[in-house]
Amino acid sequence: MKLSRKFLSDYVELPENVTINELAEEMTHVGNEYDSAEKLINATNLVIGHVLECEDHPDSDHLHVCKVDIGNEILNIVCGAPNCRKGLKVIVALAGAKLPGGEIKKGMIRGVESNGMMCSKAELGLDSKFLTEEDKSGIHELGEDAVVGEDPIKYLGLDDEVIDFELTSNRGDLLSILGMAYEVGAIYNKKVKDIDLSYQEEGQIDFNLSIDTDNCSLFLAKEIKNITIKESPEFIKNRLIASGIRPINNVVDISNYVMLETGQPLHFYDLDRLGRTIKVRMAEEGEKLITLDNEERTLSNDDIVITDGTKTVGLAGVMGGLSTEIENDTKNVLIEAAIFNSTKIRKTAKKILRSEASNRFEKGIDPKRTYMAIERCCNLLSKYADATIVGGLVKIDNTDISDKEIKVTLDKINKVLGVTVTKEEVIDILTRLGFEVSEKDDEFTVIVPTRRMDISIKEDIIEEVGRYYGMEKIKGSKLILPVKEGKLDKSKRQIKNKLISMGLNEALSYALIPEDAVHKYTTDEFTHINLDYPMSEDRKTLRYSLLYSLEQVYNYNKARNLKDVCVFEIGKGFYKEETYKEELKLAGLMTGKYYLDINSTNVDFYIVKGIVEELLDYLGYAGRYTITTGEVPKELHPGISAVINIQGKNVGVIGRLHPSISKEDVYVFEINLEKLLQNRPSKLKAKEISKYLGMEKDVAFVVKKNVTNKEIMDVIKKSGGRLLTNIEVFDIYTGDKINSDEVSIAYNLKFEDINKTLTEEEVMTVFNKIISDVENKLGAKVRNGG
Amino acid sequence: MKEKVELLKNELIEKINNVKSIKDLNDLKAEYMGKTGIITELQSGIKDVPNEEKKEYGMNVNILKVAFNENYESKFKLLEEEEVNKKIESERIDVTLPSKKIRQGSKHPMTRIQEELEDLFVSMGYDVYDGPEIETDENCFQKLNLPLGHPARDAQDTFYLENEYEAFLLRSQTSTGQVRVMEANKEKGPIRIVCPGKVYRRDDDATHSHQFMQMEGLVIEENVSLADLKSTLEIFCKKLLGEKTEVRFRPSFFPFTEPSVEVDVTCFKCGGKGCPLCKQTGWIEVLGAGMVHPNVLAMCGYDPEKYQGFAFGVGLDRFAMFRYGITDIRTIYGNDLRFLNQFTKGDELDEIK
Incomplete structure (x- = not known):
């Protein structure tokens, strides 16, 4: 505004x-x-001048050399405007004047001295929508009565702010x-001045009005005869320009002027083309209307329309129809001042066009102003359009204009604001706002005028007091609340901290992704979720896996030659079952250098697996998960990927990106934290440590390559029983010394008893059982010596 | 005998002195002190010495023995030291060569801000609540006093889900946490919560991202006022923006609070003197707040005659931008490693005076 x-x-x-x-x-x-x-006009050093002489420039076919009287001196000015001529009163920008286009300086123009500039209206900085072609092409011609040496902006009435x-x-x-x-x-603390609503009436209106919808609570129609269409007086034009509205002619301008004054949007119909009937109704689905801007609009049954009984002539509250528009030959006018349902107008305007009118309807109109607006139009039209005002007002009014009465106590005001205002201060503030206030036993009864539609409950009155008392005067008080411990779930933090300590950067990406990416990086069957009217195809669908996003992060960085990417993200994955579901997920992507030294080890499967294991162990899942081959998404390398299971339930995957997606060695992992954290690990309890020395044994097994380390370890663990406290792989061998389809894996086994020192004999019994079990169950051979 | 001992002593001292390595020294030890060593032989020869000379003989052998051991020990130490020194010399490294380490990880600036604020509010007894990102229109708007068609909904151009217009949406504000916690609280007693999380709005430019982060705060008690809200926000703003920060309220409008205030802080760039960042006003608008609207209390099952409360909503991205001097919000969601790697540095160490 x-x-x-x-x-x-x-x-x-x-x-x-x-x-x-x-x-x-x-x-x-x-x-x-x-x-x-x-x-309104940001220009300095302007003065009214009088062109005393205007000769052609000796060295140019379009420039003029002028002598301009500015009151206290006569300036030599070179001017290029075609309308420049002797005798004109003009706007002169003196040397040093600052115009929106730059500063005016003294200078020589093609060998002739020029000590200023004669200005067009455009050069004063008015928005081009307020300018005519003449305003843009030539210098502005002031009236004969302009006084040489005075301020031209003031003369034009544009000396506004x-x-x-x-x-x-x-x-x-x-x-x-x-x-x-x-x-x-x-x-x-000033009183608002009265608005002039006086006018004379003649005759009596004869008009049929009907409303066939609940969405129009008030409709007033007033007939105006014999108008003269012409230019508006300067003060109307200037106030419209200052308010950002383009002046058109006196009648249209008055409708806008009164809207600005009262807040009530108005519509003027050419009465001779409208006829003697208006019916307000909801549009029919698919109904067409050509609006003022000469566009054909297709309407829906949510739009309110104005009809002449048969044809639709306007889109209520948003834009009039072309067929009944005020034109230069319009003689008789019907003024519409109405109140339409704000929600409906808001919807229609959103679809068609948001205007000064629709904006006001959306925010609500005081019915008293609807009546006032009609009267003000009559006043101005009779003064400035020579109109005859026809007596009588046709109306349908279902509004309630009774005053609202609200009660509030001084105590409540102070309790909410946290201040100590006095009774007198409250009465003073509310009276200044134009409310009626009475007080009894520290309780105020406030009568709120209808124009303040935003006020309906005591908290609103408290806010009014706060606003004018000064919110900035409220001082912070010591808030004393019972001591208690705040609750916070730290799972996410723990995961983040651990991964960061292992060298990963936390990423934060968008949850919205392209629809065709949503089923990537998962083997799950699910219904994905799209947005209604997405911003773009790239942000259409809620992600399910976070890995697509991390792939984008990788691509982004790779394109910038940043190749060592180790990132993770925690975020939600979304899908739909009977209801909308969201699950917390953790995803990581790793490629490039991991150990930073001269030889720099690159990320491989086992580094990523190690990070996942470290994390799970840290969270307390040690011994409860397995990482093994299984069904993985098709975006992963089928030979270099694994699933993560917790007690037999799949919670995630690890793997290298499929060669068809990336030629580089890029590894990813994703864990469904919702599923993982369902079985929270028990509290940490320290185990008793043995006081007795343990014993270590090494053994290498030669097995067929399709036997996995996990299978061997499982057998060792089972056969080792209680005394076997730790197993570690310390060597892997493939090569000439064994068959080409075989692999040798060497294990270091630790034996320990909590109660005693183990004897060689006791250990050997277990050790031999392990060896024979691995040999029998997996077809392994013990590898001896070199 | 005496001369012989003297001779042997000088001889062994000379030999020890001339030895060049621990091995040679040990060979020498064997030569003198071994099973058939010179001194050992002399010692066992005592049995052939007549009784009256035995004492003197024994003393002389002992002199030899002591002389050997003393010289052996000092020589051994000397040689050992030499060898260690040699080893040290040969092992000397260039300490200025690059170190070996795993790459550095970093916490995202938004997480840093979020955690810092969570910790602050937890220390003041607030619970941290994290609600769903897909919400109902009811929880996101209607129960916050924004009925269908309310013009203030325009300020938050919302993403609805496909075929779910005015039904299901991506939350456009974390105020949904207010509704959920108030409704879930069966006792309808006091509440103190903050709800940090992601929110979504149809907006994308240098200062707006369609996905960003907010933190809602809510306190419901029988007696809390705007003045209490102010002191709470003062603690919060000072923590994030520095001890000298001052907080100012300006009246405003939000449908879910009444009265509503915009909260300004003294410009942290110029300290309130006026600069381009604060448009010469000395103040920067940082968040919106107010007293919970009685309609909101009532819709969530609280008696507005008994309880009143305050609520505030903070854009965390904005604070991250202030805190770390980030000028384009898209940087926050860009995941450029050159940006993320800067956050390997921890926050400034707190100084408690």
Whole structure:
């Protein structure tokens, strides 16, 4: 909402010396933020001049050399405008003048001295939508009455200042000069001035009005005869320009002017083309209407329309129809002032066009202003369009305009704000706002005027007191609440900290991905979730696996020549069953250098597996999980990948990216934390350590290559029993010394008893059993010596 | 005998002195002290010495023995030292060569901010609540006093799920946590929570991302006021932006609070003097807050006549940007390693005075 200082001053007196910035700051303090506060015309050093002489430039086919009287001296100015001629009153920018286009300097133009510039309206910095072709092409011609040497901006009436407010959505009342006047009046303790609603009437209106919907609570129709269409007076045009609306002609301008004053949007119909009937109804599905902008619109049964009984003539609250538009030959006018359902208007406007009118309907209209707007139109049209106002008002009114009465105690006000305001302060603030207040036993009864539609409960009154008392005056108090321990689930933190300590960077990527990527990196069957109207195809679907995102992170960095990528992310994966589901997941991607030294070891499967194991062990799952071959997503290398199971239940995968996806050695892992954390490990309890020395034995088994280490270890563990406390692989051999389809794996076995020192004999019994079991069950041979 | 001992003594001292290695020294030991060594032989020869000379003979052999051992010990130490020194010399390394280590991991700046705030609020007795990201329109809007068609919904252009317009959505604010915790609290007693998490809105530019992070705070008690909210936010803003930070309230409007305030802090760049960052005002808007609207309390099962509360919503991305001097929000979600690797450095060490 653009607020013109001159327009505002019509309705409330501002302290004389208050600057536009001070006013804007005061308004901010009561909750109305602004974007900018500045002069309408930002140009300096301008003066009215009189062209005394205008000769052709000796050295140019279009320039003129002029002598211009600026009151105290006569300047030599070279001018290129085609309309420059002797006798004109013009706007002169003196040397040193700052215009939006730059600074004016004295200089020589093709050998002739020029001491300033004669300006067009465009050069003053007015938005091009307010300018005619003439304004843009030639210097501006001032009237004969312009006084040489005076300020041309003042002469033009453009010596205004404008604050552009960013209002909150509850303050529909501030979308009017009158509303602003009440707000400003409360700041400076000034009364709002009366609006002139006087006019004469002739005859009696004859018009049929009907409403066939619940979405129009008030409709007023007023007939105006014999208007003269012409240019508006300067003050109307200038106030419209300052408010950001383009002047068109007196009749259209008055409808906009009154909307700005009262906040009530108006629509003027050419009565001769409309006929004598209006019926308001909901549009039929698929119904067509050509709107003012000459566009054909297809409507739905959620749009409110105005009809002449048969044909649709307007889209209520949003835009009029082309067929009944005011044109230069319009003689008779029907004024519509109505209130439409704000939700419906909001929907229609979103679809078709958001306008000054729809914005006001969306935020709500005070019915008293609807009546006032009609009267104000009559007043202005009779003054500035020579109109005859026809007597009588056709109306359908289902609004309630009774005043709201709200009670609130002084104690409640202070308890909510945390301050100590006095009774007198409360009464003063509410009275300044134009509310009626009475008080008894520290309880206030407040009558709220209908224009303040945002106020309906006592908390609203408390806010009004807070706004004008000064929210910035509220001091922090010592909040004393019972001591208690805050609760926080640290699982995510623990996982993050562990992975970071193992050299991974935490990534944070977007949950929205392309639809065709959502079933990648998983073997699960699920229904994915799309967005309604996504921003783009790339952000259409909620991810299920995080690995697609990490693949993107890898690609991004690789493209920037950053090849050592070790990242992880914790985030949600989404899918739909009977309801919408989301599961916390952990994913990692690793490639490039892991150990940083001169020889730098690159990431391989076993490093990634080690990281996963370290993490699971750290979380307390040691001994409860296995990492083994299984069904993995097709995006992984089928020979270099494994599944992670916890007590037989699959919780994740590890593997190298399939060669068709990446030629580089890129490894990934993903764990479903929802499933993992379902079985939380028990609390850490320290085990008793043996006081007795243990014994170690080494053995190497030669097995066929299709026998896995896990199978061997499983047999060793089972056969080793209670005394076997640790197994470690310390050597792997394939080569000339064994058959080519065989592998040798060497194990270091640790034996220990909690109660005694083991004898060689005791250990050998177990050790021999292990050897024979591995040999018998897996077809292994013990490898002896070299 | 005496001369012979003297001769032998000088001879063995000379031999020991001339030895060049521990091995040679040990060979010498064998020569003198071994089973058939010179001194051992002399010692066993005592049996052939007449009784009256035995004492003197024994003393002389002992002199030899002591002389050998003393010289052997000192020589051994000397040689050992030499050998260690030689070994040290041969093992000398260039300590300026690159170290061996695994690569450094880093915590994402958003996590750092989130954890710091969680810790702060947990220390003040707040529970940390993490709700779902897919929400109902009811929890995200309606129960927060934003009925269908409310114009304030425009401020949060929401992502609805396919075929779920005005039914299911990606939460556009963590205020959903308020609703969930209030409704779940069967006793309808006091509440103190913060809800940090991801939120989504249809927005993408240098200062807005369609996915970002918020933290909602909520306190419900019989007597908490805007002044209590202010002190809480003062602690929070000072913690994140520095001890000198001041907090200012400005009236505003949010449908779920009444009264509502915008919260400004003194510009941390210029300290409040005025600079381009704060547009010369000295203040920067950082969050929205207010007293929980009685309709919200009632819709979530609380008696607005008995309870009142305050709520605040903080954009964590904005704080991360302030804190780490990040100028484009897209950097936060870009996962460029050159960015992430900077966060291997820990936060400044706290100084408690």
